[in-house]
Amino acid sequence: MKRHNAAELPVPVSNGGERDDKTGSKVDKMGGAARRWRCGGCCSRLWFVLVVSATVTMLVLHGYDSGLGHGAAAVVRIEPVRRGSYHTRKVNPVDRGGGGGRPSFCGSSPSPPDSGSAKPVTVDHKSATSDSSTGTESDGGGEPSSASSSRPAAEDKSDRCGGRYMYVQELPLRFNTDMVKNCAALFPWTDMCKFTANGGFGPQMSGGGGVFQETGWYNSDKYTVDIIFHDRMRRYECLTGDPSLAAAVYVPFFAGLEVWRHLWGFNVTTRDAMALEVVDIITSRPEWRAMGGRDHFFTAGLITWDFRRLADGDGHWGSKLFSLPAIKNMTALVVEASPWHLNDAAIPFPTAFHPASDEAVFVWQDKIRRLERPWLFSFAGAARPGSAKSIRSELIAQCRASSVCSLMECADGPSNKCGSPARYMRLFQSSIFCLQPQGDSYTRKSAFDAMLAGCIPVFFHPGTAYVQYTWHLPKNHADYSVYISEDDVRGNASIEERLRRITPAAVERMRETVISLVPTVVYAQPSSKLDTMKDAFDVTVDAIIDKVTRLRRDIVDGRGEEEKLEMYSWKYPLLRQGQKVEDPHEWDSLASILLYSLLAWPKAAMLTSQ
Structure with missing residues (x-):
């Protein structure tokens, strides 16, 4: 039977008469006595009851078809509403299958110009109620249900987000987007506002003398991952207001x-204050108690050593964020992780390329595949004369x-030849191999720039x-x-000779892999969605979900x-199928060297560019 909206139901005409089409007056075809005999005083009441019953029935059936009836998963639209320092979430029913946008939360960092503005998103999940006192959707408060303390609700095979839902922990804006608004205070010697613009991508670039494509290229700073990841997460297609459905909690x-703006000229109390405060907030929430924070993750877009102060005292580097017991249960996303700590994970430094589509990636890959590369190898960087461990x-x-070999020597100030992304990207695009020694720390943004240019990286550590x-x-x-190895370089091994030994076929295979x-x-535009590939954000989210899912299953x-x-x-x-941690590994002999480097880490190294 066809189901109608109330507006579509036929409204019966009263037997009191019909109207003449020309005069508009009532025409009595039956006569008054006949009308009274047929209907009597109950006629109008009977028709009223029938109309109301039919209308209610049709509305209930229509509501069930729309997914709002008993037993169907509610579909809600989450929209930010300011309340004091928090954002509360307003929950409104909407049609299933709507919108391709994503909800915003915790303020809104600027979006790249060619990415479009953030739009509300349709999120499929179980019905959630709004807790206005905390600004989050609540499952009723108190201890989490047994389902939320063990694993998300049974996965619906027809649910495109099944097993991929993310719950966002509400925090006051001063823990995130307020820092971006006060971007001039982020770094003592450089105005970072141009780099925090465009959702953390920085200023747009185009052309570069043929080095770049016309769109999707930005002068991105290496330490804006916090902003970039947040901008992508607030547009994530599978956000939920029900933590019991979440695969992980962001x-x-x-x-x-936060640490960056307090590393210079501040005492340890100031450096640690916000870390202690955020731990108090998140550990007090019901969703924390479900797994003791093991399903929680956050970004800390510097290197791990900035959060692992070795001792108290104002003369010691960094904060103690990663030493806090609660943080040890969480996953911290950094651009350089510690080889001896389990719960921080390294994600790529931002490069200059932020594609808006699969096609943009394909065009770029075709470009770097066809390039002529006249140099066997190249190096872009500065010497480290004061560092005994450096092989630069x-x-x-x-x-x-x-x-x-083509050399591009970097330096501080206006004579710096490496200051323009177009310059070093042109160098990498003309080279078969790109030398990538340690930077100021173990890692180096240049390694990702080189791979983006299709240049095979040469690592020494x-x-x-x-x-x-x-x-x-x-x-x-x-x-x-x-x-x-660095030891080979110190022993006067010829890099050119080593690289010439590699056959053209092997070079081709490595370049194609790169x-x-x-x-x-690379980190794609936040409003776009790559259809046939995954970017650095997607790979990271999948890895976190997999990690938490395995842990939850074990529990x-x-x-x-x-x-x-x-x-x-x-x-x-790095273990392969069947391997054990005790089995020999090619880098076992370097474990002690890695640890020594950590303990002897000079604070001065943190102050220079890579």
Whole structure:
């Protein structure tokens, strides 16, 4: 039977008469006596009851078809509403299958010009009620249900977001977007406002003398991951207001920006204040008690050592955020992780490319695949004369002495040849191999710039990439890179000779692998969705969901959390099927060197550029 809206129901005409089409007056066709005999005084009441009953029935049936009836999952639209320092969420029923936008929360950081503005999103989940006192959807308060303390509700096979829902922990805006509004105070010597613009992408670039495409390119700073990730997460297609359905909980705390603005000229009390405050907030929430925070994650877009102060006292570097017991249960996303701690994970530095579509990626991949590369290898960087552990002086000397190496020496101030992304990207695009020694810390943004240009990276230390970006790069480092140990370089091994030994076929295979990695190491436009590939954000979210899902399954099945040794935390992601952590590994001999480098880490190294 066809179901109608109330407006579509036929309204019966009263038997009191019909109207003449020309005069508009009533025409009595039956006569008054006949009308009274047929209907009597109950006629109008009978018709009224019939109309009301039919209308109610049709509305109930129509509501059931729309997914709002008993037994159907409610569909709600979450819209931000300011209330004091928090955003509350207003929950309104909408039609299923609507909108491709995403909800905003915790304020709204600026969106890139070609990405469009944030729009509300349709989110499918179980009915949630709004708790106006906390500004979040609540499951009724108190202890979480048994379902939320074990695993999300049973996955609906027809639900496109099944097993992928994210719950966003509400925080006051001063923990995130207020820092961006006060961007001039983020760094003592540089105005960071131009780099925090456009959702953390920085100023737009185009052309670059043929180096870039016309759109999707920005002068991105290496430490704006907090903003970029937040902008993507607030548009994530599977947000939910019901924490019992969530695969993981995102905490929108800009830990990187918070520490960054207090690293110089502030005492340890100031550096630690917001870290302690955010822990108090999140640990008091019911969703924390479900897994003790093991399903929570946040971004801290600096290197891990900025959050691991080795001792108290104003003369010691960094904050103690990662040393707090609650934080140790969470997953912290950093641009450089610790090889000896289990719960921080490295994600790529931002590059200059932020594609808006699959086609933009394909066009770029085709471009770098066809490029002529006249230089066998190249190096862009500055010497570190005051650092005994650095091999940069040796690399610069070898590059200068070689007729097949191109050198771009970097320096502070206006003479810096590496200051323009177009300059170093042009160098990388003209090179087969790009030398990537340690930066100011183990890692180096330049490694991702080189891969974006289709240049095969040459690493000299496993801490620069191999034990870092295990979610985003292949386990077998020989598939996409060349490894020459620092000891070999110090022993006068010829880099040119090593690279010439690699066959053209092997070079082609490695370059093709590097080109295939482009989407996984770039952050796409926040309002776009790559259809046939995953960018760095997607890869990260999938890895977090997988990590929490496995942990939750172990808890439910009574196996408990797998016992892992932090001293081998770098090794676990690299294990192949059947391997054990005790099995020999090519970098076992470097473990003590890695640890020594950590303990001897100079504060001065943190102050210079990579």
